[in-house]
Amino acid sequence: MEIRKVENYSEMSQTASTIIINTIKHKKSPVLGLATGSTPEGLYQELIHQYNNHVFSFKDVTTFNLDEYVGLGKGNPQSYHYYMKEKLFKHLDINMENVNIPNGTVQHLEKECENYEKSIKEAGYIDVQVLGLGLNGHIGFNEPGTPFSSSTHVVELDDTTRKANARFFTSMDEVPQKAITMGLTTIMHSKKILLLVSGENKAEPLARLINGNISEDFPASMLKKHPNVTIIADKSAFVALNSK
Numbered sequence: 001m002e003i004r005k006v007e008n009y010s011e012m013s014q015t016a017s018t019i020i021i022n023t024i025k026h027k028k029s030p031v032l033g034l035a036t037g038s039t040p041e042g043l044y045q046e047l048i049h050q051y052n053n054h055v056f057s058f059k060d061v062t063t064f065n066l067d068e069y070v071g072l073g074k075g076n077p078q079s080y081h082y083y084m085k086e087k088l089f090k091h092l093d094i095n096m097e098n099v100n101i102p103n104g105t106v107q108h109l110e111k112e113c114e115n116y117e118k119s120i121k122e123a124g125y126i127d128v129q130v131l132g133l134g135l136n137g138h139i140g141f142n143e144p145g146t147p148f149s150s151s152t153h154v155v156e157l158d159d160t161t162r163k164a165n166a167r168f169f170t171s172m173d174e175v176p177q178k179a180i181t182m183g184l185t186t187i188m189h190s191k192k193i194l195l196l197v198s199g200e201n202k203a204e205p206l207a208r209l210i211n212g213n214i215s216e217d218f219p220a221s222m223l224k225k226h227p228n229v230t231i232i233a234d235k236s237a238f239v240a241l242n243s244k
């Protein structure tokens with residue numbers, strides 16, 4: 001894993017956007033894997049800024065999001081469909097037919113997972129996958145204990161995750177219990193992975209990722225087995241590590 005230590009959140013976002021824009025400029029039909037949560041918001045703002053400066057176009061880009069809550073429709077402000085539209089897609093020239101986010105409102109969730117997995121495979125897998133790091137080491141919504149061999153599936157969310165995400169809802173009760181997430185194997189098929197980490201609250205999980213063992217108890221540790229991972233982490237996320 002390549003580790004890039006940057007000054008702050010803004011530098012983390014700019015560094016990630018440079019890598020993504022280079023991929024978009026150099027690949028004919030780039031496929032991006034996108035994340036939600038607070039971590040990638042700055043990256044999306046930076047992409048919009050560069051797009052407005054005519055640096056690149058999103059018209060040939062296909063995207064796959066990591067996850068979506070079960071039971072939240074596209075129009076629900078807490079859904080990841082809504083998040084992606086508001087924070088990125090509506091500002092760009094992306095063809096919405098090339099945007100893929102799991103649908104957590106269908107009756108047959110297992111079928112939705114199968115179809116999602118199939119679409120990623122048919123797209124030739126993901127060129128650059130953006131990831132945030134959960135406090136318990138989750139990536140996407142793959143909670144501790146998820147088999148490394150998992151493909152897209154329905155998950156029961158951990159209480160840690162529901163508590164951490166409660167800030168986006170009016171109360172903890174409103175945080176869905178379940179979600180659909182890309183699996184760990186799906187993520188590992190990506191050609192390049194960018195893990196973004198910012199803030200002191202991520203210092204413990206980052207230290208565990210860097211110094212700890214590879215174990216299904218800590219899903220992000222699987223990334224150590226991938227040949228092309230770049231961690232972009234800011235200074236504050238490094239406080240639990242003795243690096244300079």
Ligand SMILES: O=P(O)(O)OC[C@H]1O[C@](O)(CO)[C@@H](O)[C@@H]1O
Nearest residue numbers: 035036037038039131132133134
């Ligand atoms: O960026 P945040 O809000 O800290 O969340 C970290 C991770 O947790 C999730 O929000 C899922 O809980 C992911 O989408 C994200 O990558």
